[in-house]
Amino acid sequence: MVWVDDSNASLLxxxxxxxxxxxxxxxxxNYQATFDLFIRQLPDRRNFLVACGVSDALHYLHTVRFEDxxxxxxxxxxxxxxDFLSHLASFRFHGEVWAAPEGEIVFENEPxxxxxxxxxxxxxxxTFLLNCVAFQxxxxxxxxxxxxxxxxxxxxxxxxxxxxxxxxxxxxxRAAYVGGASGTSNVLAGHFYGIPVSGTMxxxxxxxxxxxxxxxxxxVHDFPNNAVLLIDTFDVLEGARRAAGVAADVASEGVIVKxxxxxxxxxxxxxxxxxxxxxxxxxEEVEIILSGDLDEYRIKALLDDGVPVSxxxxxxxxxxxxxxxxxxxxxxxxxxxxxxxxxxxxxxATLPGRKQVLRFERDGIFERDEIVLEGExxxxxxxxxxxxxxxxxxTDADNGLEAAxxxxxxxxxxxxxxxxxxxxxxxxxxxxxxxxxxxxxxxxSAKTH
Amino acid sequence: MVWVDDSNASLLxxxxxxxxxxxxxxxxxNYQATFDLFIRQLPDRRNFLVACGVSDALHYLHTVRFEDxxxxxxxxxxxxxxDFLSHLASFRFHGEVWAAPEGEIVFENEPxxxxxxxxxxxxxxxTFLLNCVAFQxxxxxxxxxxxxxxxxxxxxxxxxxxxxxxxxxxxxxRAAYVGGASGTSNVLAGHFYGIPVSGTMxxxxxxxxxxxxxxxxxxVHDFPNNAVLLIDTFDVLEGARRAAGVAADVASEGVIVKxxxxxxxxxxxxxxxxxxxxxxxxxEEVEIILSGDLDEYRIKALLDDGVPVSxxxxxxxxxxxxxxxxxxxxxxxxxxxxxxxxxxxxxxATLPGRKQVLRFERDGIFERDEIVLEGExxxxxxxxxxxxxxxxxxTDADNGLEAAxxxxxxxxxxxxxxxxxxxxxxxxxxxxxxxxxxxxxxxxSAKTH
Numbered sequence: 001m002v003w004v005d006d007s008n009a010s011l012l013x014x015x016x017x018x019x020x021x022x023x024x025x026x027x028x029x030n031y032q033a034t035f036d037l038f039i040r041q042l043p044d045r046r047n048f049l050v051a052c053g054v055s056d057a058l059h060y061l062h063t064v065r066f067e068d069x070x071x072x073x074x075x076x077x078x079x080x081x082x083d084f085l086s087h088l089a090s091f092r093f094h095g096e097v098w099a100a101p102e103g104e105i106v107f108e109n110e111p112x113x114x115x116x117x118x119x120x121x122x123x124x125x126x127t128f129l130l131n132c133v134a135f136q137x138x139x140x141x142x143x144x145x146x147x148x149x150x151x152x153x154x155x156x157x158x159x160x161x162x163x164x165x166x167x168x169x170x171x172x173x174r175a176a177y178v179g180g181a182s183g184t185s186n187v188l189a190g191h192f193y194g195i196p197v198s199g200t201m202x203x204x205x206x207x208x209x210x211x212x213x214x215x216x217x218x219x220v221h222d223f224p225n226n227a228v229l230l231i232d233t234f235d236v237l238e239g240a241r242r243a244a245g246v247a248a249d250v251a252s253e254g255v256i257v258k259x260x261x262x263x264x265x266x267x268x269x270x271x272x273x274x275x276x277x278x279x280x281x282x283x284e285e286v287e288i289i290l291s292g293d294l295d296e297y298r299i300k301a302l303l304d305d306g307v308p309v310s311x312x313x314x315x316x317x318x319x320x321x322x323x324x325x326x327x328x329x330x331x332x333x334x335x336x337x338x339x340x341x342x343x344x345x346x347x348x349a350t351l352p353g354r355k356q357v358l359r360f361e362r363d364g365i366f367e368r369d370e371i372v373l374e375g376e377x378x379x380x381x382x383x384x385x386x387x388x389x390x391x392x393x394x395t396d397a398d399n400g401l402e403a404a405x406x407x408x409x410x411x412x413x414x415x416x417x418x419x420x421x422x423x424x425x426x427x428x429x430x431x432x433x434x435x436x437x438x439x440x441x442x443x444x445s446a447k448t449h
Numbered sequence: 450m451v452w453v454d455d456s457n458a459s460l461l462x463x464x465x466x467x468x469x470x471x472x473x474x475x476x477x478x479n480y481q482a483t484f485d486l487f488i489r490q491l492p493d494r495r496n497f498l499v500a501c502g503v504s505d506a507l508h509y510l511h512t513v514r515f516e517d518x519x520x521x522x523x524x525x526x527x528x529x530x531x532d533f534l535s536h537l538a539s540f541r542f543h544g545e546v547w548a549a550p551e552g553e554i555v556f557e558n559e560p561x562x563x564x565x566x567x568x569x570x571x572x573x574x575x576t577f578l579l580n581c582v583a584f585q586x587x588x589x590x591x592x593x594x595x596x597x598x599x600x601x602x603x604x605x606x607x608x609x610x611x612x613x614x615x616x617x618x619x620x621x622x623r624a625a626y627v628g629g630a631s632g633t634s635n636v637l638a639g640h641f642y643g644i645p646v647s648g649t650m651x652x653x654x655x656x657x658x659x660x661x662x663x664x665x666x667x668x669v670h671d672f673p674n675n676a677v678l679l680i681d682t683f684d685v686l687e688g689a690r691r692a693a694g695v696a697a698d699v700a701s702e703g704v705i706v707k708x709x710x711x712x713x714x715x716x717x718x719x720x721x722x723x724x725x726x727x728x729x730x731x732x733e734e735v736e737i738i739l740s741g742d743l744d745e746y747r748i749k750a751l752l753d754d755g756v757p758v759s760x761x762x763x764x765x766x767x768x769x770x771x772x773x774x775x776x777x778x779x780x781x782x783x784x785x786x787x788x789x790x791x792x793x794x795x796x797x798a799t800l801p802g803r804k805q806v807l808r809f810e811r812d813g814i815f816e817r818d819e820i821v822l823e824g825e826x827x828x829x830x831x832x833x834x835x836x837x838x839x840x841x842x843x844t845d846a847d848n849g850l851e852a853a854x855x856x857x858x859x860x861x862x863x864x865x866x867x868x869x870x871x872x873x874x875x876x877x878x879x880x881x882x883x884x885x886x887x888x889x890x891x892x893x894s895a896k897t898h
Contacts, residue, residue, distance in 0.1 A: 001455075001504070001505040001508035001509060001512075002619065002641040002642075003452060003453060003454045003455070003616070004452060004615040004616055004618075004619055004637065005452040005454060006450075006452070008637060008640075009615065011636040011637035011640055012609065012615050012618060012619065012635070012636070012637045013609070013635075013636050013637075014607065014609055014610070014634040014635065014636070014648050015634050015635075015636050015639075015646045015647060015648030015649075016634065016648035016649050016650055016651055016654075017648075017651075018636065019648060019649050019650065019668075019671075019672060020650055020651065020653070020654045020657075022671065023650075023654070023667055023668055023671045023672070024657065026667075026671050027667055027671075029657060029658075033657070035653070055450070056450040059450035060450060063450075069640075070640065073636075073639070073640040074636075077639075077646065079672065079675065119657060123653065126610075126651075126653075127609050127610050128615070130610035130611070131609055131610050131611070131612060131614065131615060131618055132614070132615070134610070134611065135612075135613045135614045135617075136614075158463065160461065160462070160463055160576050160580055161463070161575075161576050161579035161580050161583070161778070162579070162580070162583065162775050162776075162778075163580060163584075163613065164584045164612065164613035164614070164617040164621075164769070164774075165580065165581070165584045165585075165613070165614070165616040165617040165619075165620045166453040166458065166461050166577070166580060166581070166616045167452070167453055167614040167615045167616030167617065168584075168613040168614040168616065168617050169453075169461060169580055170451065170453055170461065170614075171614045172613075185463040185464050185465065186461070186462075186463065186464075187460040187461070187462050187463070187464050187467065187522075187523075188453065188457060188460035188461045188462075190464075190522070190526075191457075191460055191518075191519065191522040192451040193451075197464045197526070198464060199463050199464030199465035199466075199468060200464075200465050200468050201465055201468065201469055201472075202465055202466075202469060202575075203781075203782075203792050204469070204484070204572065204575075204781065204782040205465075205469045205472070207782050207790050207792060208473065208478060208482070208568060208782065208785065209478075210787075218472055218475075218476055219468075219472055222468075222471065222472040222475050222476075223468060223472070223528065226528065233792055233793075234792075234793055235793075264797050316775045316777075317775075320613070320774045320775050321774075322774050322775055325769050325770075325771050325774035326611050326765045326766075326769050326771055327611075328765075329610070329611075332652075332653065333652075333653040333656050333657065336657065341656050343652050343656060343682055343683075344682075344683055344684075348713050
């Protein structure tokens, strides 16, 4: 089994980045170029996105190297000159990067990152940046929808087993936290990021004992401060009664069972019946937690139905963003030493030039964004892109995960109400190029045709 | 940025695996237990699956350790006793594993892996095994569908930028190769797995030159044996004429342009027009390659429409299995020292006991599978599960990636024709428990209720 890490991430790239770079090198084409990373179109089921992944992207840009074994492999392909391979041996990223901070609400066609660097450097990093930013933005965006559905209830990321391989599980936990999850079941994410971890028992635990009651008693004995009993291994209502019996017994010893979890069946009526069982045993403080293929739609339906629960476990649907499992992130050349560049492929046209995004608010609510050319900042509004790297060195405050999470929480409150709906909005958010930018597009399109 | 690797993969787990393990440890419950890893239900759009990921899973089982920093983090949670943490410090997996070899065609409810180990060991590895096997099986299965659609044409994995983080890109390339891709754009996958790598230029390359023709000439000069020219940056037909002009020029020097790629627009008519342009310039040998959000459905439609192309680049849809981006893989306790175990949760019942899968063929075509109890192998048919680990040591021949790919290729030829359709089959594949296994289910269900 092999792993991606700092020493080999340079090869986590499409081969064409390297063939293009080799050609640029051969033709001494290494002038400054600017690329925009953006999402061409929001998925049908998304009214907004939450920027995420920039922190990892900057780490990559700061550390990317071609080590000896990588160079040896590239040599073995017999496609690259010794001269180019020497160039790669001393490859470093020296560029300038502007980005929307993690947790910022963003929309289609807005640059999430703007990379300006010598052409070869800017080209080689394309694949990794897209892979990194698109996935984390996708999961943070999904998590924000779940957060909206949850309202004042909590939800936990329980996705590790269903995420797309190991790295995705780690990054999904982080992105979900940015988007509003209150914690994760993923222990490694807890270790690396300090995200609160959570979890108690699976069905196999209950089955490993001679009967359900013994399992419950054993667990409460072992985790007196933190026991959530899973009550649906055999029959939910019987499970609830057994859990209530155990909880009442240990209450006399000062031990409080934290909650019960239901992972299958018709969750709304079951949770009401379980609540009644717990309450009639005087266990009003014992929480109910629901899980089992939940997503924002099902959570909203459950809460609309008045389920008496404190939190939700969300796994598969969150970590894979299953209703919109890809984001059409692209990375496009928009300017070089000769000025702005444009691409006109059918349905894939790009906005030329070095750009900024300005956000205009009214009464604290996001009203519209304007994509402007560099130098047009005086048009007002809050610039979304901030400088995060200069000459290859990080200049972002790197104020961390909690700041990103708070930025997202605040941003969600500033969303127009129609965008906070889980369905399609009455009106999509306005994102428009400035008149100067529109003029440039027209002028360049005419010239090219 | 942090990475998962052998030193910390033990923490890539749901917290509940560790709380359960701690409780088992406290209660001296560490008898042998058997867990099945299986897919509960095929996604609607899948008629079969291709097993993949077992190789990585075995590597994990062989190397999993709790290193000092992991133990320190767990201690900081104040949930675990010193005694349990000491146990983890010397934790090793000593179990026996049976698995369907990579590349094997498999179906729902059939164990893909059967893990027998002391309960604590078998429990702790659950999350990672599911994460590893489900993702790779999902992508190999998607790739096999693309292979079926392609028939005698080739297809390449071009998914790295859209895969769910870095590790997924690496594993997707491998799984796609098992499922039938002829190569990948992913350089790291080429390096680690020896998969053929492929790729030439992006739109930004064309745009980096003063005009398209200069870009084409430069690239053909730099890669005389391997040039595929991307012709849709501005206008496909003009691009084709320019490419033909360049190809005809260099032909006199003995340089053969390998192909042209179209990445946007209405691919079927465009590819026919491009073919005509190339042919009329005497460039019959120059191939056409199509890409741009392709999947098995679009490829089938294109080929049904008679597109004159040699291969397809498949990215987003392949690496994320976008039409079925999750597999409901589960890992269930099926036996312990007291005998077979059963779980009866609504809609989530399990098949008890240590099991094997037998495949019956008729005239070389898969006819049906039977899930049997250990000891029933004499019922005939080919046993799908083979022993791949004993006392924690790998016993699989580890005959590698090419063997897995060949196994898949042969398996696809043995599929009943109705299952090779991209749509729902006239009849689903028969997977049935043996009468002895059915009897055991009935008997245990009655007893539990």
